[in-house]
Amino acid sequence: MAATLIDKIWDSHVVGRRPDGRDLVYIDRHVLHELHAPHAFSKLAKAGRAVRRPDLTFSAVDHTPRSTPGRTDRNAKGEVIELLAAMREGSKRNGIRVFDLADAEHGISHVVAPEIGMVLPGSTHAVPDSHACTVGGLGALAFGCGTTELEHILATQCIAMEKPKRMRVRLEGKLGPWAAAKDIALKIISEIGVAGGRGHFIEFAGGAVRALPIEGRLTLCNLAIEMGSRTGLIAPDDATFQWIAGRPWAPQGAMWDRALATWRALSSDSDASFDRDIVIDCESLEPQITWGTDPGQAFGISGRAPDPASAPAERRAALERALDYMGIAPGEAIEGLAVHRVFIGSCTNARLPDLEIAADIARGRKVAEGVNALVVPGSAKVKRDAEAKGLDRVFRDAGFIWGEAACSMCAGANGDHGERGERILSTTNRNFENRQGPGARTHLVGPALAAAAAVTGKITDVRKLMGGAA
Amino acid sequence: MLAFTHLRGVAVPLIEDDVNTDQIAPVGLGPRLNQDYAELLFKRRRVKLDGSPDPGFVLNKPQFARPAILVSGRNFGCGSSRESAVWALVAVGIRCVVARVFADIYRENCLQNGVLPVCLAEADADRFDALVVADDGAGEFSVDLAAQTITGPGGERFVFEIPPMDKQRLLRGLDDIGMTLDQANEIAAYEARVAALAPWQQRADIAKL
């Protein structure tokens, strides 16, 4: 029978059916982080349960450490960050390897897992973090989960779940200059809404997806959760296989050939049917930016804020609140608004190509007076690679701060945050009220618009700054 | 897991769409191991944009000091997977959320913690929301999961649908992990099968094979 890629991976990972009717789906790789691991470890210990597969489980240190140059594992008071200490202790007790601050594999878990070859096409992956879906860019089925589900996976290496519906989002057309994966994602969310994919897993397909570099596919899948979908993925192709080949944990030699033969079957059958199938035209797509307080409140850089007065009555209050929070007048052009902070980082947009785009714009320019601009690589490897290419110099010469890999200002859990009323251009994934600090105003953008704002001090159409061609 | 059978108490109207986990329980600028989850609940919504307390925010009103049911709009709980956004509800006594639609991960986190997620039929939902707003914390609502009903202070009854699987999980407060561990043989058999068929899935350090 014709099957979608989602069905193929799901079905091949079903261990059995629970008495309550849910499937038990096997998890191939499980990565923890310090915000949730400590609670799960202590609940597990209390119940006297062991970790079933410590060899398939890893602990990442990403949410809490400072990203300032020369940082340690201490907080501002000089104490070891308590969540970090608790995760280290629990990991040690359970025989789980920690990718700690000084390790070559350190970084944001969603950046590290693909780059070391931990996540492979056709595999399942779980992280107690909603952006686990990032690694869907390699053709893996990834689940963000809560703390109790995390504990369940630790004890059983399975997740209990009912198979969701399948949705396909086909993206066609050639993007306009300076538009990339982030812009496609924001475009999708603005069309289908932040709950548009709820109850579904999404497969991204179409010419515009095929044309994306692997890092861009990771960016696109990263934002599946902002579409309301628990996960998103892209069928792997030769570009994927090439990208994975030779990574430290990837199969090699005869094992690689064997794996590759099975990976080649990882696509939706041409006659497979989806519960929902939509097409979005990305022809000449311009760089996108959010104007409001959810990722769906986005439009092209040439856009103007909506006018609540002309919106349907039931939407009016929400629009007014969003504009008020963001300090934007109804109908106001987004271009030209003064910017106080720029953050280039996070599991969305802090891989090497993201930093290269930003560096192209920063090169030979200066961060505008009064702008605080921070670049935080997504992993220690991205940082090493960027430094080998001299990107750190480009950024530092321009007046950016060049940080140490971590989530940093994405959620502010490490203490990096914006101030009340500050306008921030951020390459992250959530522009919710207060996300980047109480009262801070976040606009989500790709690295190009972020860098352009940093060097001009205002929201700027990068195409005008750099000329039309990317 | 906490079982859910009946609940009686005040229903809090927060009738907005897309109430996200950053609102429900912000991560904070320095998350701690032992949080006061009650204090975390809607922490930043409780203050105005200038940081001063907002007496207009519904959970700051005295009649909602001991809430039992939270009533919201579409896509409740979108955002992060962090379970503290459910623990914060439980910490103040909220064991039932009525919303038009729930975000997927959040809904699962509710079930894991004995919090009943209720979606009413669209027409009932409008009437129910209006009732909760008009009641303004004056009366008690009661929820009966076995009967799948919510009853308003004046006896108005609303019937809701819930998948039988979820209903059973809540009613019996089953230990999910214990249940899965009963199937350990199946898990072991799966592992053995895959180790032979696709060894790269069963070994993280496959490059060394």
Ligand code: SF4
């Ligand atoms: S970078 Fe942001 S979204 Fe990504 S894992 Fe870290 S906090 Fe979550």
